[in-house]
Amino acid sequence: NKQVIFKDYVSGFPTDADMYMTTSTMSLKVPEGSQAVLVKNLYLSCDPYMRARMTYTHTSYIGSFKPGSVLNGFGVAKVLDSGHPNFSKGDLIWGFTGWEEYTLMTSTETLFKIPTTDVPLSYYIGILGMPGMTAYAGFYEICTPKKGEYVYVSSASGAVGQLVGQFAKLLGCYVVGSAGTKEKVDLLKDKFGFDDAFNYKEEPDLASCLKRYFPEGIDIYFDNVGGEMLDAVLPRMRSHGRIAVCGMISQYNMEKPEGLCNLISIIIKQVKIQGFLVRSYYHLYPKYMEMVLPHIKEGKIVYVEDTVEGLENAPQALIGLFSGANVGKQVVVVSRE
Numbered sequence: 001n002k003q004v005i006f007k008d009y010v011s012g013f014p015t016d017a018d019m020y021m022t023t024s025t026m027s028l029k030v031p032e033g034s035q036a037v038l039v040k041n042l043y044l045s046c047d048p049y050m051r052a053r054m055t056y057t058h059t060s061y062i063g064s065f066k067p068g069s070v071l072n073g074f075g076v077a078k079v080l081d082s083g084h085p086n087f088s089k090g091d092l093i094w095g096f097t098g099w100e101e102y103t104l105m106t107s108t109e110t111l112f113k114i115p116t117t118d119v120p121l122s123y124y125i126g127i128l129g130m131p132g133m134t135a136y137a138g139f140y141e142i143c144t145p146k147k148g149e150y151v152y153v154s155s156a157s158g159a160v161g162q163l164v165g166q167f168a169k170l171l172g173c174y175v176v177g178s179a180g181t182k183e184k185v186d187l188l189k190d191k192f193g194f195d196d197a198f199n200y201k202e203e204p205d206l207a208s209c210l211k212r213y214f215p216e217g218i219d220i221y222f223d224n225v226g227g228e229m230l231d232a233v234l235p236r237m238r239s240h241g242r243i244a245v246c247g248m249i250s251q252y253n254m255e256k257p258e259g260l261c262n263l264i265s266i267i268i269k270q271v272k273i274q275g276f277l278v279r280s281y282y283h284l285y286p287k288y289m290e291m292v293l294p295h296i297k298e299g300k301i302v303y304v305e306d307t308v309e310g311l312e313n314a315p316q317a318l319i320g321l322f323s324g325a326n327v328g329k330q331v332v333v334v335s336r337e
């Protein structure tokens with residue numbers, strides 16, 4: 001069983017030297033009499049929150065990785081053997097799994113059976129999985145959007161951002177996104193249908209840039225990055241605007257998070273700012289699936305993935321999130337069947 005092992009706690013930017021590969025042997029049968037489920041991992045998800053789990057003194061809501069242990073995260077897998085009455089050999093599932101070829105799951109709490117296979121299986125770690133639910137809950141529940149409103153999305157070409165922009169367009173909002181390369185900016189405009197987009201790395205003055213793209217101001221900011229972008233957005237908010245604080249990726253590798261200077265705008269503009277965790281919204285998953293599956297089938301929503309082949313390339317793919325190497329949802333293919 002090939003595995004990706006977490007070496008030790010990280011400070012600053014993670015590198016691929018913070019993880020290493022090992023190979024061990026394991027039985028491909030669940031122990032007699034146990035309710036465990038043995039799966040073959042097919043697709044693994046690289047997610048920014050995994051950085052918080054690489055730190056010991058973290059403020060994350062989920063525990064740290066243990067040095068010397070296999071990494072884990074969301075994945076899509078196939079059941080090879082099961083002692084659990086709800087899972088049988090051949091079932092396809094998504095949920096929490098190990099960064100390894102095979103995982104013996106003793107807890108099945110976070111395993112979900114895959115309801116339909118007429119979409120790519122990897123979608124269950126993207127548009128039909130945690131990032132999809134994040135975009136859905138964050139946009140509809142937190143931002144309470146209305147037709148015609150001005151919406152700004154940062155890290156807009158990523159796993160979450162590309163969906164927020166498309167949901168906003170379906171509702172009839174005016175949507176601008178930002179991303180870190182020309183390729184991503186083109187994708188936002190040409191593939192995801194954003195009204196406009198810009199490369200934040202080429203903008204020396206974010207305040208005047210936002211003024212250019214939002215002369216009337218911003219009603220909704222879906223924040224994936226935090227830091228100076230959030231600070232620049234605050235004075236540009238319209239009265240009674242809403243900000244969904246989804247992520248702060250610009251801060252994850254910093255020892256001391258950056259301060260914000262423009263907080264007074266929250267009062268002046270009567271802005272509602274709300275942070276949220278997707279895990280509080282999984283009860284909406286059936287409703288989300290009902291909405292999103294027809295849109296996918298009719299081509300009204302598209303989803304771009306950045307696919308890396310091979311478990312051995314997973315560490316590089318994960319650290320690539322923090323330099324913006326991924327174009328779309330970062331997926332690692334362990335096996336296609």
Ligand code: NDP
Pocket residue numbers: 047048049130131134155156157158159160161178179180181184224225245246247248249250251276277278279321322323324325326327328329330
């Ligand atoms: P993405 O697919 O968007 O990948 C991360 C992207 O972040 C990179 O491609 C890069 O794009 C951008 N980025 C990296 N460093 C910086 C930086 N210093 N400043 C600005 N942008 C940067 O990730 P996800 O869509 O999976 O996640 C987006 C955000 O949502 C993250 O902050 C994540 O933590 C958060 N999240 C929150 C959840 C919740 O429950 N609240 C659940 C899931 C995700 P670029 O080239 O544009 O710089």
